[in-house]
Amino acid sequence: MNYGIVIVSHVPELAQGLPKLLQQVAKDVPITAAGGTDDDEIGTSVTKIMTAFADNPADELLTFYDLGSAKMNLELASEMSDKPIHLYDTALVESAYSAAALLEAGVKLPEIEAQLAPLKIK
Amino acid sequence: MDLALDQATKWLELFGDEIEKNKAYLSDLDTPIGDADHGFNMARGMEAVETSLAQKAPADLAGLFKQTAMALITKVGGASGPLYGTAFLEMSKQAAQTSELNSLLAAALAGIKKRGGAAAGDKTMVDVWEAVLPELAQGTLTDAKIDEAVEATKPLIAKKGRASYLGERSKGHIDPGAMSSGYLFKALLKAVA
Numbered sequence: 001m002n003y004g005i006v007i008v009s010h011v012p013e014l015a016q017g018l019p020k021l022l023q024q025v026a027k028d029v030p031i032t033a034a035g036g037t038d039d040d041e042i043g044t045s046v047t048k049i050m051t052a053f054a055d056n057p058a059d060e061l062l063t064f065y066d067l068g069s070a071k072m073n074l075e076l077a078s079e080m081s082d083k084p085i086h087l088y089d090t091a092l093v094e095s096a097y098s099a100a101a102l103l104e105a106g107v108k109l110p111e112i113e114a115q116l117a118p119l120k121i122k
Numbered sequence: 123m124d125l126a127l128d129q130a131t132k133w134l135e136l137f138g139d140e141i142e143k144n145k146a147y148l149s150d151l152d153t154p155i156g157d158a159d160h161g162f163n164m165a166r167g168m169e170a171v172e173t174s175l176a177q178k179a180p181a182d183l184a185g186l187f188k189q190t191a192m193a194l195i196t197k198v199g200g201a202s203g204p205l206y207g208t209a210f211l212e213m214s215k216q217a218a219q220t221s222e223l224n225s226l227l228a229a230a231l232a233g234i235k236k237r238g239g240a241a242a243g244d245k246t247m248v249d250v251w252e253a254v255l256p257e258l259a260q261g262t263l264t265d266a267k268i269d270e271a272v273e274a275t276k277p278l279i280a281k282k283g284r285a286s287y288l289g290e291r292s293k294g295h296i297d298p299g300a301m302s303s304g305y306l307f308k309a310l311l312k313a314v315a
Contacts, residue, residue, distance in 0.1 A: 043199020069201035
């Protein structure tokens, strides 16, 4: 089982920018992102999230998001996806960075989740 | 009462008209306590619903609600997309069993609560749904009672959604999702009258 990361943000630039930070410490972890609405306005898109799930070569995905409605669309998309999706209500930048670094180091999921637990803020 | 396909179609048309007419007002309500997009997002969504229904006429209630849900889920960028989308998706699932209006709406409300995690008193659309559904079931729902339920969100402190980041400062404003839900129920009353 290999794991990937999906970032979901209301802002296209935020979704494109954060993977750059993660890739610095996790060059082998597949990271995809979905930012903004279908028209690249501020918001989130189930279609874009589904694409980020499909484009990510990993079998199982850890997902991180910015604000509330991104979570709702993430949940909708994960109900429609065949891949197992894990959703974390954690501080976006810090927790995605932490997960990326730990995945790169080959740390197992339960241990990663234990590290993410204190970063839960929503 | 059972909801007929033509009544439900009328309901969605009337709701779409109300949203279109009030989109600027809804976005204004969303300005002090949100991201100022509720009316425009909903208008875009209901326009997509109209287009979808014009392209393919649904055969039954379940189909009508499914098409409505998919249009809202894919076209509304804000929280109202997944929330209203889930409401119609749950009604679509329920419509496969029954077309009884109250049980359709109960399924919708359960879906909204699950999707958004909001409870009564959180200053969201849930407050209106919770107030309206029992009245509708008893046959005592009126436009005035709907207005009352919408207005009742004003003094509340928001616990969910973008407004919750404002804490105490969210007091004194009508919740935009409560307002659009008010339009939804007024449209329903008109459609089944």
